[in-house]
Amino acid sequence: MIDLIGKRLVALVAVLFGLAVIVFVLQAVIPSDPARAMVGASASPEAVAAKAHELGYDKPLPERFTDYLGRTASGDLQSSLRTRNAVTEDLRTFAPATLELALSASVLAVMIGVGLALLLAAGGRSARVLRLVLVAGASVPGFLVALLAILVFYSGLHILPAGGRVTDTLVLPDGPTGMLLFDALVAGDPGVFGSALAHLILPAFTLALVPALAIARTLATTLQQTMREDYVRTARAKGLRERVILLRHGLRNSAGPALTMGGLQFGLLLAGIVVVEQIFSWPGLGLYLNQSIAFSDFPAITGTTLLLGTAYVVVNFCVDVAQAAADPRIRTV
Amino acid sequence: MTRWISAVAVAVAVTLAGCGSTEKKSTSATSDVLRIPYLADMSVPDPDVFYDVEGNSVILNQYEGLLKYADNSTKIVGALADSWTVSPDRLTYTFKLHPGVKFHSGAPLTSKSVKAAFERRLDVDNAPAYMLKPVKSMSTPDDLTFVVTLKSPVNPFEAYMASSWGPKIIGPDAIKTHAGKDFGQKWLATHGDGTGPYKLTGFERGRQYTLTRNDDYWGTKANFKTVLIKITPDIGTQRLQLQNGDLDAVVKSFPASELETLPDDVVVQKKDSNLRLLLYVNPNKAPFDDPAVRAGLRATIDVDQYAAEAYAGTATKSVGAYPEALLADQPTLPYKVDDAAAKAAAARASTKKITLAYTADESGVQRRVGELLQAKLKTAGYDVTLREVQLPDTYGYVKHLKTAPDLMLQTNTPDAAHPDTWARIVYYSTGGLNFFGYNDKQVDSKLDAALDAPEAEATKLYQEVGRRVIDSDAFFFLGNVKDVFVLRDDLEGVTSTPEYPWTIWYAPLKRAGT
Numbered sequence: 001m002i003d004l005i006g007k008r009l010v011a012l013v014a015v016l017f018g019l020a021v022i023v024f025v026l027q028a029v030i031p032s033d034p035a036r037a038m039v040g041a042s043a044s045p046e047a048v049a050a051k052a053h054e055l056g057y058d059k060p061l062p063e064r065f066t067d068y069l070g071r072t073a074s075g076d077l078q079s080s081l082r083t084r085n086a087v088t089e090d091l092r093t094f095a096p097a098t099l100e101l102a103l104s105a106s107v108l109a110v111m112i113g114v115g116l117a118l119l120l121a122a123g124g125r126s127a128r129v130l131r132l133v134l135v136a137g138a139s140v141p142g143f144l145v146a147l148l149a150i151l152v153f154y155s156g157l158h159i160l161p162a163g164g165r166v167t168d169t170l171v172l173p174d175g176p177t178g179m180l181l182f183d184a185l186v187a188g189d190p191g192v193f194g195s196a197l198a199h200l201i202l203p204a205f206t207l208a209l210v211p212a213l214a215i216a217r218t219l220a221t222t223l224q225q226t227m228r229e230d231y232v233r234t235a236r237a238k239g240l241r242e243r244v245i246l247l248r249h250g251l252r253n254s255a256g257p258a259l260t261m262g263g264l265q266f267g268l269l270l271a272g273i274v275v276v277e278q279i280f281s282w283p284g285l286g287l288y289l290n291q292s293i294a295f296s297d298f299p300a301i302t303g304t305t306l307l308l309g310t311a312y313v314v315v316n317f318c319v320d321v322a323q324a325a326a327d328p329r330i331r332t333v
Numbered sequence: 334m335t336r337w338i339s340a341v342a343v344a345v346a347v348t349l350a351g352c353g354s355t356e357k358k359s360t361s362a363t364s365d366v367l368r369i370p371y372l373a374d375m376s377v378p379d380p381d382v383f384y385d386v387e388g389n390s391v392i393l394n395q396y397e398g399l400l401k402y403a404d405n406s407t408k409i410v411g412a413l414a415d416s417w418t419v420s421p422d423r424l425t426y427t428f429k430l431h432p433g434v435k436f437h438s439g440a441p442l443t444s445k446s447v448k449a450a451f452e453r454r455l456d457v458d459n460a461p462a463y464m465l466k467p468v469k470s471m472s473t474p475d476d477l478t479f480v481v482t483l484k485s486p487v488n489p490f491e492a493y494m495a496s497s498w499g500p501k502i503i504g505p506d507a508i509k510t511h512a513g514k515d516f517g518q519k520w521l522a523t524h525g526d527g528t529g530p531y532k533l534t535g536f537e538r539g540r541q542y543t544l545t546r547n548d549d550y551w552g553t554k555a556n557f558k559t560v561l562i563k564i565t566p567d568i569g570t571q572r573l574q575l576q577n578g579d580l581d582a583v584v585k586s587f588p589a590s591e592l593e594t595l596p597d598d599v600v601v602q603k604k605d606s607n608l609r610l611l612l613y614v615n616p617n618k619a620p621f622d623d624p625a626v627r628a629g630l631r632a633t634i635d636v637d638q639y640a641a642e643a644y645a646g647t648a649t650k651s652v653g654a655y656p657e658a659l660l661a662d663q664p665t666l667p668y669k670v671d672d673a674a675a676k677a678a679a680a681r682a683s684t685k686k687i688t689l690a691y692t693a694d695e696s697g698v699q700r701r702v703g704e705l706l707q708a709k710l711k712t713a714g715y716d717v718t719l720r721e722v723q724l725p726d727t728y729g730y731v732k733h734l735k736t737a738p739d740l741m742l743q744t745n746t747p748d749a750a751h752p753d754t755w756a757r758i759v760y761y762s763t764g765g766l767n768f769f770g771y772n773d774k775q776v777d778s779k780l781d782a783a784l785d786a787p788e789a790e791a792t793k794l795y796q797e798v799g800r801r802v803i804d805s806d807a808f809f810f811l812g813n814v815k816d817v818f819v820l821r822d823d824l825e826g827v828t829s830t831p832e833y834p835w836t837i838w839y840a841p842l843k844r845a846g847t
Contacts, residue, residue, distance in 0.1 A: 030726060030729070031726065031729035031730060031732065031733040031736065031737070032723075032725050032726040032728060032729040033725070033728035033729040033731075033732065034725065036728035036729075036765060037724075037725040037728050038459075038460070039459070039460050040384040040459075040460030040461070040463075040765060041758045041764070041765025041766045042460070042463045042748060042754075042757070042758055042765055043460060043463060043765060044463070044763070045763045047463075082374075082376050083374070083376065083377065083522075083538065084376070084377050084382065084518070084522060085522065090538075093538060093539070094538075094539055097539070147569060150570065150573060151573070154573065154577070155573050155576070155577060158577075162570050162573055162574055162577075162579070163565060163567075163570050163574070164540065164541075164563070165540065168368070168541055168561050168563060169366065169561075278566045278567055279566075279567045279569075279570060280570075281563070281564060281565045281566060281567070281570060283537075283538070283539025283540045283564065284539070287539055287564075287566060288539065290566065291373045291374055291566075293723065294373065294693065294723055294724070294725075295723075295725055296723060296725035296726060
């Protein structure tokens with residue numbers, strides 16, 4: 001197990017290094033002029049040059065690259081060209097909203113995925129109908145699902161809000177996590193909790209749709225195979241009820257591939273967050289990244305990319321460890 | 334199991350309570366809160382750093398300068414200055430301040446606070462500082478008199494003072510109490526201390542900014558107690574929230590094509606602005622390094638079509654090389670659609686493959702103009718690739734002229750209603766909005782001469798610059814873009830200023846019947 005953890009940690013560092021290099025190359029290739037963008041159209045050439053010098057954009061590319069790597073490795077992500085804050089400070093501001101949304105969407109994806117897989121494994125018409133609905137939903141681009149959801153539940157039925165994290169007149173609890181559901185619970189504020197939950201439903205569901213279906217398909221297929229195994233037959237012969245066999249034996253022994261799929265889907269979920277946060281006015285990293293791209297704010301783009309990349313790698317690392325814990329054969333891989 | 338059912342029931346009840354806000358369609362319509370969306374966060378609410386468009390209303394409703402533009406006009410009038418005089422040598426400006434003005438912190442406005450605010454702008458030395466670079470000295474003969482002496486005459490100096498990005502008088506809370514080591518920049522990134530009708534009482538990046546009525550305001554007090562600026566990046570979501578009554582107005586980037594399909598309780602107001610849609614031509618590479626090929630572009634420009642089809646009546650035909658309000662008797666534009674002439678010029682082109690870029694905008698109008706232009710250019714014989722680009726990327730083109738696009742559409746506005754503030758950034762060889770490095774030494778020297786020339790002579794020089802620019806075919810002027818405000822029909826008192834793009838004054842706004 002320690003070997004496995006060691007190998008995955010090395011892979012994590014390699015992936016982050018690769019991401020850092022890609023972001024730097026993009027920055028070097030795109031012919032933007034952040035110094036001019038900062039000092040404005042009316043600034044003299046001398047003022048632009050001075051700002052470029054201050055930001056280090058006038059150095060040779062190799063020197064900029066080593067500076068950049070050194071700074072990034074030491075956790076200095078520089079200041080945002082747009083907000084003028086340290087990027088680490090901005091990330092602390094925006095990350096809790098994304099974390100709350102991603103966690104909620106992940107939980108929702110697992111709940112829907114596992115539920116649907118169990119229904120499919122058990123057979124029946126309702127499961128097939130539900131799968132058809134989800135397949136249809138998952139085959140539509142995320143932004144269209146989001147817009148459709150807003151049209152139906154906000155504009156049409158008036159039962160859910162169109163955007164934001166909470167009703168605009170509410171005062172937010174100054175909680176420890178920045179995740180409103182948790183902080184509102186801690187603060188004992190049912191108004192904020194209810195509003196936060198209502199605001200979370202549509203974006204979380206939009207994000208969860210595709211991963212849920214992927215998990216359901218993978219788990220259902222594995223479950224169907226597992227339910228044909230000898231030990232399941234033995235369990236049936238011993239008179240155990242089908243539901244107990246499915247939940248106690250089938251589900252646990254089929255979880256491996258679904259876990260892997262869940263880890264992979266988490267990456268897609270993070271990619272979807274950029275679009276979903278934009279449409280639902282969700283003040284998280286996706287919105288921050290989108291605004292930073294429009295401003296060619298490379299320190300902010302780099303910081304957000306590295307953070308989201310780290311989240312992806314860490315989740316997959318956890319999945320690997322969970323799989324290894326569940327199946328000792330994997331530990332030698 | 335019972336516990337689970339109870340927990341679910343409580344969760345559903347609480348969620349439905351949270352959903353309540355969506356059902357009260359008339360909540361905003363009956364409350365004392367005005368809700369306005371922004372498409373993106375503003376950079377910082379610090380008037381000495383801020384130099385964008387998104388965020389103008391937060392600055393202008395909170396801070397005031399010495400001068401301003403009158404409502405719906407480009408006439409300069411006093412703001413914090415009741416009156417001002419200019420010495421005959423045009424070097425000394427004497428401003429008489431309005432008495433009894435207080436900052437949001439409660440401190441009184443004096444000439445010393447004005448001087449401190451001007452000095453701060455120079456100390457911070459960010460983008461808007463250029464407007465005070467010509468200042469030689471400042472003095473405060475008494476509490477209500479502020480005197481500025483320039484190094485040499487600067488014709489647009491009064492326009493600078495009235496500019497949206499001109500010097501704003503920031504109070505002692507930032508300049509003294511929270512100055513720190515960065516002239517109060519850290520504090521002003523989330524706070525404010527102006528003299529305007531609204532105070533900044535909340536700055537939650539990514540979510541919303543809260544402006545609260547300044548009940549001690551020296552002028553006419555605001556009607557709405559609170560203004561919430563909500564960060565709503567998707568224009569489609571903005572439209573739905575406006576229709577549902579969760580927003581009161583959308584003042585930027587509303588798609589022109591959707592104006593005709595709005596419900597009855599939403600109204601549209603179109604106001605004059607100094608926004609201009611320009612087609613930049615890259616004269617540094619083939620095919621448009623050939624003046625005759627560039628001249629052929631004139632025959633493809635169909636400004637009537639852009640105004641009617643892309644802008645759906647929210648733009649008008651440009652008259653000359655400057656926004657109309659900036660310069661009288663401008664040299665006129667010689668554009669006339671002529672397919673045969675366009676084809677003949679295109680036949681001369683050394684390459685037919687060209688790229689037409691347009692800067693990203695939520696309304697989609699520049700893309701639509703791009704498509705119309707693309708069709709005309711294809712008819713002429715060009716193979717046109719249409720490409721969306723981000724605004725900051727365009728600043729880099731001047732360093733990569735050979736790989737930059739051949740043509741680019743962009744909407745710009747001058748910093749102030751003065752021809753110098755337009756020509757110097759767009760046509761001057763080192764201008765910040767001269768993206769393709771247009772370089773005419775005569776234009777540069779005429780602009781430099783006009784900066785301190787007597788008014789009549791300066792006007793003549795600006796007209797000559799306009800003539801040279803039009804004749805160069807390096808820029809085409811495709812339309813005067815209007816400010817389009819889409820509002821709930823119960824909102825009254827909309828006033829704006831052509832020089833302050835996509836900005837409305839919040840103080841005079843009120844609900845019908847209140």
